[in-house]
Structures are given as structure tokens and as C-alpha cells.
Amino acid sequence: MKICMIGGGYVGLVSAACFSEFGWSVTCVEKDADKLATLLDGHIPIFEPGLDALVDRNRAAGRITFTGDVANSVKDADLVFLAVGTPMRRGSGHADLSYIYAAVEEFAPHLTGFTVITTKSTVPVGTSREIERRLRALRPDADFAVCSNPEFLREGSAIQDFTHPDRILVGCDDERAKEVMSRLYKPLALRNAPIIFTSRESAELAKYAANAFLAMKISFINEIADLCEEVGADVQQVANAIGSDGRIGNKFLHTGPGYGGSCFPKDVSALVRTAREASSPLSLIEQVQIVNEERKQSMVTKIVRAAGGDVRGKTIGVLGVTFKPNTDDMRESPSLVILPRLMDKGATVKVHDPQGRRHAEAMLEGAVWCENAAKVAEEADVLVLMTEWNEYRALDLSAVRKTMKGDVLIDLRNVFNPADAEAAGFVYRGLGRPDRLLEPPVAKVVKANP
Incomplete structure (x- = not known):
């Protein structure tokens, strides 16, 4: 053939x-x-x-x-x-x-x-x-x-x-x-x-519907992560619990800075447009888009707060800029929104990515590129894990901490163990995790309306 x-x-x-x-x-x-x-x-x-x-x-x-x-x-x-x-x-x-x-x-x-x-x-x-x-x-x-x-x-x-x-x-x-x-x-x-x-129409729609559903799972767990931070729950424990249900499944229930890449953003957008033109709007999927865009800005806010409320004059080290690991694809990566906004606020941003530099260097104008993760951490006030490349998982956190000026580690993929990070001398901030590390958080009691 x-x-x-x-x-x-x-x-x-x-x-x-x-x-x-x-x-x-x-x-x-x-x-x-x-x-x-x-x-x-x-x-x-x-x-x-x-x-x-x-x-x-x-x-x-x-x-x-x-x-x-x-x-x-x-x-x-x-x-x-x-x-x-x-x-x-x-x-x-x-x-x-x-x-x-x-x-x-x-x-x-x-x-x-x-x-x-x-x-x-x-x-x-x-x-x-x-x-x-x-x-x-x-x-x-x-x-x-x-x-x-x-x-x-x-x-x-x-x-x-x-x-x-x-x-x-x-x-x-x-x-x-x-x-x-x-x-x-x-x-x-x-x-x-x-x-x-x-039929041809069914196949074409199924592709969009599949990607929209997966994008919806990502936006869903990101909103659940925000709720976890407010009530003292752990989003990974919640995700494991609900993902064990065969009707839900455990894939795409990993919190992060928002979805990106060549497929989800454009396919969700195209499906929303198709539905509107067919006079059958998909309000649920439209909200998925909104949640994902707001997610990127909320990550900027999270980083600024962890840095003491102001990043002007501070150095932020960033590990990973591609939208996911094992690719050099920068299309619609959350880093393309988050890092420029940090630089606009007066921060110096140092970055490393195992494969992303070829495409990202021109897209992240003003960022300082480093040859490895260790160089990113040197003299940094804040260290941010943006993309969960395997090589970052193996970092010696104690050694990294000693080269830094500050002590804040912001883990936007929940890669590191919070207790290990604190033992290495970091003030750790993950997503959907209580801020206090060594003691169980005191859950907020939500009273039902009478």
C-alpha cells in the first residue's frame, strides 16, 4: 500500500x-x-x-x-x-x-x-x-x-x-x-x-468532543485545587479518591498552571464556535475556556504573594517553560502568559528548559536563559517549577537552596514532597495543598444555610 x-x-x-x-x-x-x-x-x-x-x-x-x-x-x-x-x-x-x-x-x-x-x-x-x-x-x-x-x-x-x-x-x-x-x-x-x-460528521465532532472533555477535567481539578487550599484539603488525595471511580478515571486530574499545547486551546475554541453557529451553545465548555485563562493570572498572583507581595527588583528562577514535559512545543504554554507578566511587574526571570529554548527564546523576550537548573537557582529569590521534566524531580533541594538568595519554592506541578522541601530549608508552596507542612491543617468549617 x-x-x-x-x-x-x-x-x-x-x-x-x-x-x-x-x-x-x-x-x-x-x-x-x-x-x-x-x-x-x-x-x-x-x-x-x-x-x-x-x-x-x-x-x-x-x-x-x-x-x-x-x-x-x-x-x-x-x-x-x-x-x-x-x-x-x-x-x-x-x-x-x-x-x-x-x-x-x-x-x-x-x-x-x-x-x-x-x-x-x-x-x-x-x-x-x-x-x-x-x-x-x-x-x-x-x-x-x-x-x-x-x-x-x-x-x-x-x-x-x-x-x-x-x-x-x-x-x-x-x-x-x-x-x-x-x-x-x-x-x-x-x-x-x-x-x-x-459517519464523517461523527468522527469530526468526536475529536473535538474528546479534547474538550479532557480540557474540562483539567479546569475542574484546578478549581478543586483552589477550594482545597481554602478548606485544608489536599488536591492529590481528592484526585486519587475520585479518580479511583471507574466512571471518572484518574487521567487528566493533575492540577497545574492551566492547559496549553497545540490541541486543547484551539480545539475547545473551535468547538465553542461551531456550537454557537449551530444555535446549540456549549455553556459548560465555554466556562472551561474562562477558567483556563483565569488560571494563568491566578498563578501570577500566587507567585507575587509568595514573594512577599512585590516582585520588583527580585529574581525568579523558573524550571521548565514548555506546556508539558517531553516536548519542545511552546504553543499556548502557560509560561507565555505568566513569565511576561512577572517581568512587567519588575522581576528578573531566569529560565531553563531541557528542550524548549529553541522555540521559547524569541517568545520570552527579556528572560535570562541558563544552561541548567542549578544556574537558574543561583541568587534567585524565588524558584518556580513550571513544567515537570523528569530531571527536575531529581534535584538535590538542599544544594539548590544553598545557592539561592531567598527561600521560596513554588511548585506549580506538585512534583516535590512538601516535607522534603521544608527540610531542605524552603518555604514551600504547591497547588491545592495546605501551606502548613509539618502539622495537619485546621479545616475551615463551612456552615450550611439554615
Whole structure:
């Protein structure tokens, strides 16, 4: 089976590499000249654990190639995947489909034989039918079917998610296309991965609904964390208790400075916009957005208060700036809101991130970059853990504390044990945890209304 993957970004590159690992012949088309040059030089333009080795192995076997030539890549393909960007349009919240439609116009003249056109990109409901309409107008003679095959990959564990999926979702109305898609994913079906066939509209909406639900869990536990701080409870204990319920599950119940990344912010926004236009507003999901934006500002307030109420003239060391560990992705990272606001208040901000500097340096103008975590802590008044990279978990807190000017440790991911932090000489502040560390907090009694 021959596959043409249009788009060599995160989704396209991971998908292309994994399909080639199944034994299929994959041509990955990348139009960005710099990215293409990087790929042709044998390097990977993104950081994703294990991806470089996967690409190298299949490149050597001749199963994956990279090119900027759409025409020759499409004409012999059994499947053409659309994996181009669908960013959020400024001001409207809509998904920008211009890259999708531009790709359709470019490959349409080169279709030969029966071809399955499949959207991997996250697209609003109705996009697959619009792609079909445009293709029919451009090539009324062509033999093709359009499917929706959304991805459910987590940055940092994308290869594992692709090769061991909870489900494979295919929106398809054509029987021949169903056969092609079933054959494509047979290596996973043999491992008992369920393939769910739905209508195209259902598949497109399911992708948005899944991301909105996960974003809702994050905003929910962040609000519960705030309540825990007021009543003397511990959010991790609460999360463990409710996450043990099979109806709820324990994933995405980890408090933090707010969700970010390439998916949740834009997908929640696009779903809200779709619902409004369909006259079926999603008030619950709209509130998820509000809570997440307010969360970032509340983290600024938390840091300022812990620093004594004023950060002017103080040095704040920050560990991690990417939106999550094991990725270099800075898109919609909470750090892009929190750190500039601290600098606006007069703080000097020193930062380190194991992979984020390449993208973040230009985005965090004024921040002082350090070569390691130890340098971040030197002479800092306050140390803030922003992203829970594993290397930060292993920090010698006593040694770190000795190099600092101040003694405040703000743990925005609840990575450190509060008692260990205090034993190292820190005044520790986590999220959803009582401030007093060595004695149980006195819970506030909430009286019911008579």
C-alpha cells in the first residue's frame, strides 16, 4: 500500500513514521523549505521521544521518503492523508482551513485510479464533505472517497499512542474506502485495537468532543485545587479518591498552571464556535475556556504573594517553560502568559528548559536563559517549577537552596514532597495543598444555610 502524507509537522511526521513501521510505503510531503531540508539531512525538526530512531530505521529500509513534490507523491498513492495545520484564526476562534483547501487544490489534478483522501488534521464538522465538494468540482472525472481519521496522540508519548491506541476512529461513507482503511490498520487490529467506523460528521465532532472533555477535567481539578487550599484539603488525595471511580478515571486530574499545547486551546475554541453557529451553545465548555485563562493570572498572583507581595527588583528562577514535559512545543504554554507578566511587574526571570529554548527564546523576550537548573537557582529569590521534566524531580533541594538568595519554592506541578522541601530549608508552596507542612491543617468549617 502506498501512502502520501501531506504535512511533515507533528501529526504528519509521527503518523508517516508509524505507518512505515507497519511495512507500508510512505512519502511525506513537506512544503516548508527549512523543515524539508532538515528532514532530507536526516534530522527531525521536532522533539518527540523515539521519533528520530523510528524515522532512521524506516528511511534505511526505504519505506519512508521526504519530498516537496506533491504531484509525483499523489499520482501513485492509494491513500492521501491531509495532516497540515489548522490553527485558530485570530479573533474568531474558528479553525483556519486555508492550508487544507490549498492542499486539495494542489493535489487534485494529479489523482489517478481510486484514491482514499483522509483528513488526519483536526477539522470542524462538515470539512470532509466540503473537501469532497471541492474535489468533485475540480476533478469530476476522478475516482475517490473522502474519510475522516482523527488522531489521538499525546505529545511526549505519540509513538506509544499510535501503536497502542485505545481506538482507531474512521469516519467513512464509502464501502471501498472502508476496506482500504481496514487494511491500513490491520497491523493494529491484529493486536486487538478496536476500529470504530462512523459517519464523517461523527468522527469530526468526536475529536473535538474528546479534547474538550479532557480540557474540562483539567479546569475542574484546578478549581478543586483552589477550594482545597481554602478548606485544608489536599488536591492529590481528592484526585486519587475520585479518580479511583471507574466512571471518572484518574487521567487528566493533575492540577497545574492551566492547559496549553497545540490541541486543547484551539480545539475547545473551535468547538465553542461551531456550537454557537449551530444555535446549540456549549455553556459548560465555554466556562472551561474562562477558567483556563483565569488560571494563568491566578498563578501570577500566587507567585507575587509568595514573594512577599512585590516582585520588583527580585529574581525568579523558573524550571521548565514548555506546556508539558517531553516536548519542545511552546504553543499556548502557560509560561507565555505568566513569565511576561512577572517581568512587567519588575522581576528578573531566569529560565531553563531541557528542550524548549529553541522555540521559547524569541517568545520570552527579556528572560535570562541558563544552561541548567542549578544556574537558574543561583541568587534567585524565588524558584518556580513550571513544567515537570523528569530531571527536575531529581534535584538535590538542599544544594539548590544553598545557592539561592531567598527561600521560596513554588511548585506549580506538585512534583516535590512538601516535607522534603521544608527540610531542605524552603518555604514551600504547591497547588491545592495546605501551606502548613509539618502539622495537619485546621479545616475551615463551612456552615450550611439554615
